[in-house]
Amino acid sequence: MTAPDPTADPVAAEAIRETAGDADTGAARVGARRVVVIGGSVIGLACAWSIARTRTAAEVVIYEPDDSGPGGVPTSGAGWVAGGMLAPFSEAWPGEESVFALGVASLRLWPDFLEALAPHTPPGPPIRSATHTHMLAVDDADARDLDMAMSWALGNDVVVGGINDADLRRVTRRELREAEPSLARVARAAYRMDSEGAVDNRILLAALTRACRAEGVTWVREEVASLDDDVDADRVVLAAGSGSAALAGLPIRPVKGEVLRLRARPGCEDPPRGVIRAFVRGRPLYLVPRDGGLVVGATQYEHGDDRQVTVAGVRDLLADAEMIFPGIGEYELAEMIAGLRPMTPDNLPILGVDPDDPRLIHATGHGRNGIALTPITAATVGAELQGAPVPEAARAARADRFRRG
Ligand SMILES: Cc1cc2nc3c(=O)[nH]c(=O)nc-3n(C[C@H](O)[C@H](O)[C@H](O)COP(=O)(O)OP(=O)(O)OC[C@H]3O[C@@H](n4cnc5c(N)ncnc54)[C@H](O)[C@@H]3O)c2cc1C
Numbered sequence: 001m002t003a004p005d006p007t008a009d010p011v012a013a014e015a016i017r018e019t020a021g022d023a024d025t026g027a028a029r030v031g032a033r034r035v036v037v038i039g040g041s042v043i044g045l046a047c048a049w050s051i052a053r054t055r056t057a058a059e060v061v062i063y064e065p066d067d068s069g070p071g072g073v074p075t076s077g078a079g080w081v082a083g084g085m086l087a088p089f090s091e092a093w094p095g096e097e098s099v100f101a102l103g104v105a106s107l108r109l110w111p112d113f114l115e116a117l118a119p120h121t122p123p124g125p126p127i128r129s130a131t132h133t134h135m136l137a138v139d140d141a142d143a144r145d146l147d148m149a150m151s152w153a154l155g156n157d158v159v160v161g162g163i164n165d166a167d168l169r170r171v172t173r174r175e176l177r178e179a180e181p182s183l184a185r186v187a188r189a190a191y192r193m194d195s196e197g198a199v200d201n202r203i204l205l206a207a208l209t210r211a212c213r214a215e216g217v218t219w220v221r222e223e224v225a226s227l228d229d230d231v232d233a234d235r236v237v238l239a240a241g242s243g244s245a246a247l248a249g250l251p252i253r254p255v256k257g258e259v260l261r262l263r264a265r266p267g268c269e270d271p272p273r274g275v276i277r278a279f280v281r282g283r284p285l286y287l288v289p290r291d292g293g294l295v296v297g298a299t300q301y302e303h304g305d306d307r308q309v310t311v312a313g314v315r316d317l318l319a320d321a322e323m324i325f326p327g328i329g330e331y332e333l334a335e336m337i338a339g340l341r342p343m344t345p346d347n348l349p350i351l352g353v354d355p356d357d358p359r360l361i362h363a364t365g366h367g368r369n370g371i372a373l374t375p376i377t378a379a380t381v382g383a384e385l386q387g388a389p390v391p392e393a394a395r396a397a398r399a400d401r402f403r404r405g
Contacts, residue, residue: 032057032385036233038224038247040064041077042201042374043363044239045208050378052215056385057235062212065223071122072219073205076307077241078370081259081339083288083297084201086110086372089168089193090135090277092153098396099347099369100156102376105393107195109375114199120211125291127204130197133275134171134180136187136324142279143189150191167194182269183276184326198275198288201371227360237361237381242305242342244364250350251402252365254340256306258313259297260321261290261335262328269327280320287325293334296321300341309336343367348397351380352390355400361385362399 035057037048044062052060066074074080088103114127121127135150137143147170154168169192176183176190224230224240227247238244242254264271271294276287288295299313314336322328344350344365354360363381366373380394390398 032234034059034061034233035235035237035385036231037062037237037239038227038231039077039238039240039243039364040066040219041074041239041241042079042082042205042208043241043366043370043377044237045205045212046374046378047237047239047363047381048217049208049211049215050382051237051385052212052217054382054386056382060212060215060217061220061233062217063220063222063224063231065221067219067221069202069205071206071209073202073209078257078339078341079201079205079241081257081337082201082371083259083286083295084129084198084204084371085133085275085277085286085288086196086198087133087275087277087369088372089150089153089196090133090275091368092149092156094149094152096347097156098393100153101393102348102397103369103372105391106373106376109379110199113375113378117204117207117211120214121203121207122210125200125203127199127207128197129200129291130274130289131194132273133193133196133198133277134176134272135191135193136176136183136276136278137189138186138278138280138323140188145279146189146191168192180272180274180276182272182327183324186323187278196275199371200290204371204374227357233359235359235361235385237363239363241364241366241370242340244342244350244362248354248360248362250362250365251345252342252350253302254305255343255367256301256303256338257298257341258309258317258336258338259295260314260317260333261293261295261337262331263293263334265330265332268330269325272325276324278320278324280323283316283320285317285320285324287321293331296328305340307338307340309338313338341367342370344402346401349373349377350399350402351377351394351397352384352399355403 037044040062048060066076069075137146171190171192245252271289278285350362350365380390383390
């Protein structure tokens, strides 16, 4: 086996440099013969790619039973369903300092991550589908909450290093109209965040799959029933989304979300230019532009393992979206789909070596933010495998906070 080379992954190198202050920490760079990644959706693919391209293991194998999407990508995971927003600021909430810090750290890694993926991106639209976000409040109570959350985000000392006050600002109604002329004039308050936006999660899955293939990653098309019996590996990375709970007894619960995919028809109003987020009638709503259309999301229910799309969910999404973007009625309703967000009790993912099983590395429990947290998760898993320090912001997400027994 060749020696692991963390510098082959600029994203991992950047994340680790932040922690190590550019110094050689002297940490042992330990590789592995065979690493098995359980789950081949967005998190599993990103981890497998990072491990393979840094030569951290001689062999990287993904166990993923679902190859039902184009190019063999899985469609049953949340990674296929998601809105693809990169949203630490729009989701910022006082008391969630660690969630916010992790999100901001990952947001900073996205430009390098996308650059490294560029050679593997299929021909067609780019992975990044929007580069900014507007957050709207449509009544006075929402406006107060939005002002409070954004002042908290702006005052938070993790907002450094390339993402700063200039990227997040309150905008006037006139500025909002000029930036997003197709929206109804319903906003009482609005903020613009220039570094957020969204990626097209389905193109991301395709690009990661191609990148893994290019680095020699292989797939076993089987579901893993038990960590003890089924997996022949030196190290195991658990990236099975809401399926991780059953495999490792983790406190992850499925939170169902429904989204609609709309396709533009000739003559219909242009979709918003960036991501639009709002609360409408007390419900969260987002509109995410995509090549040729937009994604409308998302409902949220604690119904266990239920992936059926309901009439009430679709009705609410369409009614709320039409209040913000009246031109929606002319679009084709191309797809209605539901997925399961793998949520943890504290809204942080579970990242790092299991406290009771040193062979096992967790990369799971990403809840609402798994797309956004993909680069920092891959960097953290890579660091754990190499015995290097994990990125500072990932320390709060370590697996021993839910130590079993
Ligand atoms: C409606 C909705 C909207 C969302 N919007 C956003 C958003 O805008 N931005 C954002 O950052 N995040 C968003 N998310 C969250 C994001 O999709 C998830 O956090 C992310 O997909 C988690 O990735 P994952 O790879 O861990 O799990 P998943 O994408 O759920 O994939 C898990 C994979 O593991 C496989 N698997 C499961 N069990 C086993 C087993 N035993 N053996 C082998 N394989 C197994 C499954 O087949 C599946 O392919 C959204 C989620 C939903 C549902």
